[in-house]
Amino acid sequence: MTPVVPDRRGVSDAPVWRRLQPVVTFVLVVLSIGIPLWLVLVTAAKSRGEALTPDLSLPTEWHLLENLRQVWGDGEVLRASLGSLLVVVPSVIGVLLFGSMAAWILARRATRLNAVLYALAISGIVLPPAVVTVVLLLRQLGLAGSAVGMIGVYMGIYMSTVIFFVTGFVRTIPTSLEEAAQLDGASPMRVFWLVVLPLLRPVLATATILVCLYVWNDVFYAFFVIGGRLDTLPLNLFRVASAGLYLNNWHLIFAYVILMSLPLVVVFAVAQRKIISGITSGAVK
Amino acid sequence: MWFMAPAFAILLVFFFLPTLFNFVYAFTDWSGFKSAIRPVGLDNFTDLASNGTLFRSLRVTVVYAVLVALFQNAFGFGLAVLLERDTWLNRVARVFFLIPVLMSALAVGYIFQALLKPTGGLNRLLGIDYAWLGDTTWTVVVVALIHAWKWMGLSMLIYLAGLKTVPEDIVEAAHIDGASRWRTFWAVRFPLLAPAITFNVATALLGSMNGFDIAQATTGGGPARTTEILNIFIYRTFGQGLFAQATTMSLVLFLLVALMAFPVIYVLRKREEIL
Secondary structure, eight states: OOOOSOOOTTTSOOHHHHHHHHHHHHHHIIIIIIHHHHHHHHHHTSOHHHHSSOOSSOOSSOOHHHHHHHHHHHTTHHHHHHHHHHHHHHHHHHHHHHHHHHHHHHHHOOOHHHHHHHHHHHHHHHSOOOHHHHHHHHHHHTOTTSHHHHHHHHHHHHHHHHHHHHHHHHTTSOSHHHHHHHHTTOOHHHIIIIIIHHHTHHHHHHHHHHHHHHHHHOOHHHHHHHTTTSOOHHHHHHHHHHSGGGTTOHHHHHHHHHHHHHHHHHHHHHTHHHHHHHHHHHHOO | OGGGHHHHHHHIIIIIHHHHHHHHHTTBOOOTTOSOOOBOTTHHHHHHHHTTHHHHHHHHHHHHHHHHHHHHHHHHHHHHHHTOSOOHHHHHHHHHHHHHHHSOHHHHHHHHHHHTSTTSHHHHHHTOOOOTTSOTTTHHHHHHHHHHHHHHHHHHHHHHHHHHHSOHHHHHHHHHTTOOHHHHIIIIITGGGHHHHHHHHHHHHHHHHTOOHHHHHHTTTOSTTTTOOHHHHHHHHHHTTOHHHHHHHHHHHHHHHHHHHHHHHHHHHHHHHHO
16 A cells, blocks of 8 residues: 555545445435425325324325315315415515615615615514514505515515625626616616626526525415415415314325425426525525 | 615515514504503513513523524535535435425424324334423424424535535645545535535524424424424414514514624624634
């Protein structure tokens, strides 16, 4: 054993570990992710009697499609999905558009006032929203229980995150393009729309993913603002699972979970690489 | 300048005003049972403090947040180190660990409620009958583990990205200087992960202090309210029409986050600068 060339052993692994690592990985995935997902699948495929005490055994007969259909029917999944879309889509578009407009100015004009405004704008990343008094405020504005109120609340909560991400990104792109457009006589609106916004695509993709993830899955804020008036998917799941209708009907609860998770899983499957690079790019600088 | 108007209008109306209201209505007797709202001074605080709710909820929330931050980072870091190489198996494994991140936290809670029932899947597998979600001492740890399980994939991604930013020549230099693999890792690569650690610890703390779904779906705050984090208390009292009490707790959460998060972020940032 005479070291001839300094190899890159600093990063490479010992041979034993090399052989062991795939085994450890496989076992870990099966135990920590496989078991819970397996439980969802087999329970969602069981009959009512079998699913009373949910376990990991295979169903004697597969009722998966039947259960999915039943949930789709009386769980009012379609109505809840429309409710979810009605709230999620405008919230995400609004928060991204308004957030990047503000971020553009905040990043380009380094006045002392802007520094203060920026600090205020991103304080929402850390500070928790005042969830009880927002209901009172919406009542006074006549927006209580409405989709508009909910959209406003979501935009208020995630505006800080968007401004933070986009401002950081704008600072890394050169100003020359904008200046050229300005010299050609383009109005600020046109410069923003035709020059800046297209450049922001990568960071907007990241922000879209994060905001969608939070808003699509949110139940806490939705409960306060639109609970009982408008249904979203998580709110509906919460209602049916905690009310008498599905009590101990684990097969239906998990059939609902499958239906509800499908959209995000499909989106993820399609744009997996983008999502992964998107999530990580903003965090580590 | 008017480009900033919509964003700040939204922030003002839907974020800052309600926060300001928090500081007002926490000192009133606002409730669902009567229309008049009168100031009552510190009564809400003294009530909540005297029946022990205030300090129990605070303690539970802080314990929960610290546990989640610990577990989530330990799991995420371990996974990142395990799956660092870009082999196909590791890529597939990373995708699997991201599935819980995408799932609704409520769904995650229900899954684990079913899995951890006394007669549920896990006990069946282990051949015991421990009430995982019915122990007044340890259930908060179990719920924190579930929370960490849901988000560990995200921490893993951040740590993976952090590991990639460590330049190879530094690692090589350490090796040529005769450092062992173990030493190279802990003395050279680990400190360079400081930004990733800051981000992960901060988001884990914030996420768990604002947590609701997982605790609600697994235990609903029980047993004996030992997992009743602040948001569950707020949800429960709001449902009972005790709006002023819910507001008071909301204000307490606001102050807790402000008091805890800012110093933590400050300390972590300072550590980054030193390195």
